[in-house]
Amino acid sequence: MDAPSAAKKPETRPKRTRDGSGLRRYLIIRLLLIVPTIFILTTLVFMLMRVTGDPITAALGGRLTADQLQERIHAAGFDRPIIVQYFEYIGQIFTGNFGTTLSDNRPVLEVLTTYGAATLELAFYALVIAFIIGIPFGMLAAYFRDKAPDAFLRVVAILFYATPVFFAGMVLKLIFSVWLKWLPVSGRGTTTTELEMQLLKGKTGIYLIDALRIGDGAILADVLAHALLPGLALGLLTAGIFLRLVRTNVIGTLSMDYVDAARSRGVKEFRLVRVHAYRPALIPIITVIGMQIALLLGGAVLTESTFEWKGLGYQLTQYLQARDFVAVQGIVVLLAVIVAVTNFIVDVVAALIDPRVRY
Template identity: 65%
Template sequence: MGRYVLVRFLLIIPTVFILMTVVFFLMRITGDPITAAQGGRLTPAELARRRAEAGYDRPLIVQYLEYLGRVVRGDFGETYTDHTPITQLLVTYGSATAELVLYAVVVALVLGVPLGMLAARFRDRWPDALLRILAILGYATPVFFVGLLLKLVFSVQLGWLPVAGRISSRGELTMGRITNPSPFYLLDAVRLGDGALIGDVLSHAVLPAIALGLLTGGVFLRLVRTNLIGTLEMPYVDSARSRGVPEPRLVTRHALRPALIPIVTVMGMQIAMMLGGAVLTETTFEWKGLGYMLAQYMQARDYVAVQGIVMLLAVIVAISNFLVDVIAALIDPRVRY
């Protein structure tokens, strides 16, 4: 087990290196970052001067080697549009994206696992057919369309939930009382012990989490249904059934755990999909996370910021896949061999 974990951990290094290299050269296809961001606003002489100061007039391979050296030291540079250090940008907005993805994972599990069990329990009957249709709609409908529909119904028409943002203006003022705030709003609200503030944070998270969680919830529903049906046909389940074990107990106590192994296995890939969907979700709900800022910096053609954000997302995906592989090995010992 230790050797398996070590090998999977070491594989993170070449994965991140390859992604970092690809992102670096793709960002240079349209030219250097200064020309892309400021080319239409500076005179040719001023543009040439800034390019020389930043080192973008040197050969591309030299720029790449210098970039690798800075990354090893933890220096990702700063944005051109607002001169914010990339590391500060990643800490500030990365936590917002992590919080949103966590909420979305909870939504996906709460919806996908129980409904998948229900579909398997009523296999080939009308509840199964209805749930399968809902699952297809869940992962086939564009995230931004779901987000806009949820806003129209629950925010505009019913007025139950906030339209956008992570917290209200009053909540931000309350958060200002914390001496050492964390980047996670819910954690800070719990630290204050303010029930109204906790409700404020969670109410802003409901619609974005549902919009993003439905994408993965539909996948989980199909996986649980398919694998639970296969597990229920195993000999040990037939043996338990012959001893008079009730059908609901067979599903929850005997067949569910093996059926969850594929979900854990694909969790890393689903997190990558969620991070991709977070760009549209955060933009739709003005949830100021990495996805929202990525869209803003792309519009401003600030490729240094885009490169840093994409790099962090790649690292998150690589680490998530590593953790998923370890959890899968703990659940199913056959994974190691």
């Protein structure tokens, strides 16, 4: 008699990982967080700008008679309850109306579009310089870990980060512009370059792109020469952070099992750093770029003032001196929006590169 056959167990299929749904959920959550972030920042800026009173009195007090001042305040609606002004301002922002500057009677949106490109261009130069300096020297410090070159580079990284941007800018100007006379002292270009940029049809406001469109090598060289010192002054700040971050992560990667296996096969240490530890060390760099954008935009205010780089930072200092809080409010809100959107983009890139970020 045959032995009773064993009951067949139902087949268990491995569960499919919902990688796509996890990514979508993560992106939706990050996108939804942008709205309250911008809302909170806008509210804080609005309230802080009202602490000193109404903007009309702050900007024009002492230059107008009491009756003229009161007439301007009433016409602008600044004598209404603060909550009414707040909701009206929020509604105007959603329609793209940031108000009109008090010192030069220009739409704030026009100021933002005119000078915003210059600030973004400066931040781009600084970020490129930070990558060029921070990543290679961070890998070099990891290669010579706990040796003299490593100690020297760590001190340099601390100096880069601790040195105020305006002081670094003045030192660079003194060395390369005054003593060596290699680079221009200030501005975004010579008078000829500025004129060419103003006459160019369909200009972007980003001189590097516009110079490439013109196709004149002399103008392109002039634009890059004027951008080098301000980009370097601002980029060194972030380069110090990148250097230490790359060093730490490369050293951590070099202690992984797969790196030890490669080392046991006779792979040289420099190749381990350059090939096996390089890419994993870049993932943390990508995740902190969003925070560095905020740092770069904050540093751009001092850098632009030092080098007379006419961007939003430079204009912000001018409007602060004029106590034009309507213009200041619009510029700060735009910078907050840029930081929030940039952080979202960086989060998306980080989630695509490293699946662990999504969960």
